[in-house]
Amino acid sequence: MIKKVYDGHIDYLQIMDENGEIDSEQMPPYLDDGKISEMYRWMSLTRAADTKAISLQRQGRAVTYGPSAGEEATQVGSAMALSPKDILVPNFRQHGSYFVRGLSLYDYFLYWKGYEDGMTAVKKINATPYIVPVATQLLHAVGLAFAQKYKNTGANVLTYVGDGGTSEGNFYEALNFAGVMKLPVVFVIENNQWAISTPRNRQSAATTLAQKAMAAGIAGVQVDGNDPLAVYKATRDALVNLKSAPTLIECVTYRMSFHTTSDDPTKYRQDAEVEEWSKKDPIKRVRAYLERRKLWNDSKQAEMDDQQSKLINDSVDKAEKFRPDPKSIFEHLYSFMPQILKEEEDAALGANFWQQGGQT
Amino acid sequence: MMLNMNTAINNALDTVMREDKNAIILGEDVGKDGGVFRVTDGLLAKYGSDRVIDTPLSEAGIIGTAIGMALGGLHPIAEIQFAGFMYLAFDQLVSHAARYRSRSRSTWTVPMVVRTPVSGGVKTLEHHAESPEVYYAHSGGLLIVEPSNPYDAKGLMIKAMHMEDPVLFLEPTKLYRLFRQEVPDGAYEVPIGKANTLRHGNNLTIITYGTMVPIVTSVVEKKGIDAEIIDLRTINPLDEKSILDSAEKTGRVVIVHEAPVSFGVGAEIAARVAEKAMFKLNAPIIRVASPSIPYPFPSYEQFYLPNAIKISQAIDEAMSS
Numbered sequence: 001m002i003k004k005v006y007d008g009h010i011d012y013l014q015i016m017d018e019n020g021e022i023d024s025e026q027m028p029p030y031l032d033d034g035k036i037s038e039m040y041r042w043m044s045l046t047r048a049a050d051t052k053a054i055s056l057q058r059q060g061r062a063v064t065y066g067p068s069a070g071e072e073a074t075q076v077g078s079a080m081a082l083s084p085k086d087i088l089v090p091n092f093r094q095h096g097s098y099f100v101r102g103l104s105l106y107d108y109f110l111y112w113k114g115y116e117d118g119m120t121a122v123k124k125i126n127a128t129p130y131i132v133p134v135a136t137q138l139l140h141a142v143g144l145a146f147a148q149k150y151k152n153t154g155a156n157v158l159t160y161v162g163d164g165g166t167s168e169g170n171f172y173e174a175l176n177f178a179g180v181m182k183l184p185v186v187f188v189i190e191n192n193q194w195a196i197s198t199p200r201n202r203q204s205a206a207t208t209l210a211q212k213a214m215a216a217g218i219a220g221v222q223v224d225g226n227d228p229l230a231v232y233k234a235t236r237d238a239l240v241n242l243k244s245a246p247t248l249i250e251c252v253t254y255r256m257s258f259h260t261t262s263d264d265p266t267k268y269r270q271d272a273e274v275e276e277w278s279k280k281d282p283i284k285r286v287r288a289y290l291e292r293r294k295l296w297n298d299s300k301q302a303e304m305d306d307q308q309s310k311l312i313n314d315s316v317d318k319a320e321k322f323r324p325d326p327k328s329i330f331e332h333l334y335s336f337m338p339q340i341l342k343e344e345e346d347a348a349l350g351a352n353f354w355q356q357g358g359q360t
Numbered sequence: 361m362m363l364n365m366n367t368a369i370n371n372a373l374d375t376v377m378r379e380d381k382n383a384i385i386l387g388e389d390v391g392k393d394g395g396v397f398r399v400t401d402g403l404l405a406k407y408g409s410d411r412v413i414d415t416p417l418s419e420a421g422i423i424g425t426a427i428g429m430a431l432g433g434l435h436p437i438a439e440i441q442f443a444g445f446m447y448l449a450f451d452q453l454v455s456h457a458a459r460y461r462s463r464s465r466s467t468w469t470v471p472m473v474v475r476t477p478v479s480g481g482v483k484t485l486e487h488h489a490e491s492p493e494v495y496y497a498h499s500g501g502l503l504i505v506e507p508s509n510p511y512d513a514k515g516l517m518i519k520a521m522h523m524e525d526p527v528l529f530l531e532p533t534k535l536y537r538l539f540r541q542e543v544p545d546g547a548y549e550v551p552i553g554k555a556n557t558l559r560h561g562n563n564l565t566i567i568t569y570g571t572m573v574p575i576v577t578s579v580v581e582k583k584g585i586d587a588e589i590i591d592l593r594t595i596n597p598l599d600e601k602s603i604l605d606s607a608e609k610t611g612r613v614v615i616v617h618e619a620p621v622s623f624g625v626g627a628e629i630a631a632r633v634a635e636k637a638m639f640k641l642n643a644p645i646i647r648v649a650s651p652s653i654p655y656p657f658p659s660y661e662q663f664y665l666p667n668a669i670k671i672s673q674a675i676d677e678a679m680s681s
Contacts, residue, residue: 087432116463123467128431133455139421140456143428143436150384150410150434169448173421180416332466333501335524338553338597341500 008214010207013234014224018280020288022229030236031229033295039080039228040286040296041304043072046096047283048308049105050257052316053112057261061320063114068095070226070256073282074190075160076100077231078249081239082158087148088127089141089159091134093190097160101125105315113319117328126155135165138174138187145183145246156184156239164195166212167203175216178246186238187248191225192255197268210250218246225251226282254280363543366536368510369399369475372517373437375547377407380435383521386413387422387439387475396441397477397536423449423474427456427526430472435521440476443530444487450495457526458501471524473517478506479571479618481534481665483658489533490655491570491619496528497596497628503552504595506530508573510541512593515550522549530595532571539574555599557606561588564678565606567629568616569593572666576616579671585679595625600632607633611642612678616671621649643681648674 015026050069056062068075075096079088088094088101095108102125111118111130119129128144131137141159148155165171166189178185189209193200206212213220219241223230231251238247254277258265265274290296330345331337337345363371377383385400385407391414394401404412415422419440426436440446446453453474460470480489496502503525507513513531520527555567558577564585568576569592580587588606592599607613613633615626626647633645648666656664 117465119463120465120467123464128468129460129464131456133451136424136451136456139424139452140428140431142421143425143430144432145428146384146425147429147432147434151432170420170424173416173418173424176416176418177421177425181413328465329462332462334461334503334597335469340597340600 008211010210010220010222012222012224013230014227015229015233016227016285016289018226018285020285020292022289026233027229028233031232033293036229036286037290037295039076039232040283040290042076042080042096042100043228043283043286044304045308046072046076046099048305049099049108049312050095052312053109054257054261056109056112056316062109062112064260064262065112066093066260067257068093070254070277070281071190071192072096073228074188074225074231074251074253077228078158078188078235078251081232081235082156085126085153085155086239087144087155087157089137089144089157090127090130091137091160091162091165092130092132093162094160098122098125098127101127103127105312106318109316109319110322113322115322115324117322117324135161135168135170135174139170139177141185141187142174142177142183145178145185146181148184156186156242158186158188158235160188160190162195163189163191163193163200163203163209164198166209172212172216175213175218175248179216179218183246184242185246186235186242187246188235189248189250190253191250192253194255194259194265194269196259196263208250210248213248218248220248220250222250222252225253226280226285228282228286256281361543361545362540363510364537364540365507365510365513365531366397366399368514368543369517369531370401370403371543372514373400373403374406376437376518376521377403377411379547380521382434384411384413384429384434384436385439386415386426386436388415388417388441390414390439395439397533399475399531400439419445419448420452423452423457426472426474427452427460427470430470430526431460431468435471437473437475437521440474442488442490443476443478443492444490446476446492453496453502453528454499458499461525462501469524470526473520473527473529475529475531477533477536478530479532479534480655480661481571483661484533486657489661491617491650493530493595493619494624497625501526502596503527504530505552505593506532506570506595507593508532508535508570508591510543512550512556514543515548516552516593518547519549519552523552527552530570534571535574550593553594553597553599555602556591556593557588557602558591559587559589561586561610563587563610564612564614564675565590565610566614566616566675567592567603569595569625571618572616575666575668576671579668579675583672583675585675587675592625598628598632603629603633604637607637608640611640612681613641613645614648614674614678615645616648616666616674618650618666620652621647622652624649643678646674646678
């Protein structure tokens with residue numbers, strides 16, 4: 001005997017195309033022009049902050065930085081679909097998601113100037129800190145979702161992983177746990193096509209990354225990750241659907257910049273590919289839409305650019321005035337200070353090396 | 361009540377599950393089966409499947425999820441079936457459990473306990489007899505405890521669950537059912553970070569923990585020497601003061617542990633004694649530990665493990681100076 005025991009497919013959703021044209025059949029009523037303008041502002045702010053962070057790094061005023069340029073629709077569209085009590089669990093690239101949640105530019109620049117102190121603010125916006133080891137944060141999202149369900153808070157959890165991260169064991173383990181325990185967690189794959197120099201087709205032979213949901217028995221969907229409307233709708237649908245199953249959303253986007261400021265993409269990818277994707281830039285398409293709707297023009301753009309630029313520069317100025325407390329690297333390790341650690345701290349203080357090390 | 365270490369930990373888990381409704385037990389086979397060593401026996405029936413969770417077979421999944429639970433305000437007690445399988449979760453422990461408080465400057469904390477059986481001497485298969493404490497001790501941010509008797513096991517577990525920190529709770533497999541001891545019915549704490557002086561003496565200090573404690577005690581009693589025995593109980597943070605006070609008093613130090621000798625807990629203790637008490641010593645510091653090779657297959661283990669003869673020889677050597 002042979003019979004079909006499983007049958008699955010993956011839908012692809014796009015609402016706004018690269019020219020800013022709307023597929024009216026897919027357009028939900030809650031995505032009004034006010035919402036779309038808001039998306040535009042958040043995406044523009046994210047791009048402007050990103051550009052500034054890269055510039056600071058190039059001047060030696062910030063540490064190694066992972067840019068988000070090109071991926072703003074995935075970040076802003078998904079984060080905007082959350083309610084304030086929901087919890088955001090990013091990796092190290094979701095700057096736009098943080099901004100939507102309310103992370104200040106000051107805290108963002110403070111972090112990227114090399115001070116973990118910038119992460120003291122994230123709990124207040126129901127987010128966890130930047131996480132660097134790839135895909136490991138997905139399991140924290142699973143545990144956080146368990147806690148919400150157990151405590152009946154009604155909050156959901158949204159977490160992110162890159163296309164490279166879907167090759168990690170922790171990715172499968174997280175999806176599997178979420179499926180078995182039926183937890184209120186949405187996984188967003190920010191598929192930007194590149195894991196440093198390794199292209200998407202070297203990560204997996206699967207046609208889509210969204211189909212990896214099937215193996216875990218959770219819902220999966222692929223969306224145009226440069227279309228903030230599609231990302232918003234898919235995230236909102238997933239949040240509504242959480243009572244029956246967690247969802248994996250693959251957002252197909254593009255890393256327009258480098259992996260980090262330490263990376264040189266000209267070594268492994270063609271300019272033509274970047275040019276092709278820049279036509280699909282999420283910010284350009286939303287602007288085209290808003291202009292067609294007579295909601296945007298050059299003077300409004302100039303006004304917004306000025307406002308955002310001032311906000312960014314003020315935040316950088318403030319972050320540069322930050323003076324670190326070197327003791328904080330010892331004193332937040334445990335809930336108490338072990339004697340042997342206290343001696344190491346005292347020895348460091350006694351040797352006066354923090355002062356000798358120089359203040360930059 | 362007279363309990364062995366296994367039932368003492370079970371009793372401690374029952375105690376903390378009763379007093380804290382945010383305490384959650386999760387791991388492989390911890391529910392109906394009560395764990396492969398039966399440490400969680402009966403707790404599923406008592407507390408239900410929302411609080412005693414049989415997880416998928418996924419060590420990183422267990423620890424990573426437990427970290428998330430702790431971030432979410434719960435107090436998970438994760439079981440890894442054998443320490444030899446915990447390496448799959450190593451990244452979650454050292455990169456996240458140990459660092460989350462620090463990276464968020466104490467705004468996010470990870471109160472959790474990770475229980476796992478350690479060490480050998482019970483003829484198990486490969487990877488079921490590891491003594492991996494130093495891998496974790498090297499990463500600041502994790503508290504590491506290892507009881508050697510039922511009383512300490514219960515008190516350390518209760519204390520661990522009263523901490524806001526991630527605690528790695530190492531349970532020597534060989535000691536689970538080796539002996540019984542009077543254990544109080546109610547809740548009590550054994551301090552973390554404080555060694556236990558099991559026997560007072562003036563001529564020699566023996567520092568040990570875990571599986572080696574009963575062997576060291578028996579050797580000292582048989583030899584009838586005036587030795588002080590310190591059971592560390594907590595590996596990190598090390599109770600340096602108790603070690604130095606005793607070393608300075610007796611002038612002779614022997615360190616005994618089951619984990620391999622190189623770069624081990626013994627090396628750390630010897631370095632601290634040498635740095636701070638060298639001129640009070642009458643003899644070189646001696647380490648008795650397993651050789652620096654992987655834990656051998658079960659029928660070879662008697663050639664590998666420290667035993668009464670090796671410990672006795674080390675004592676004789678220390679006393680001869």
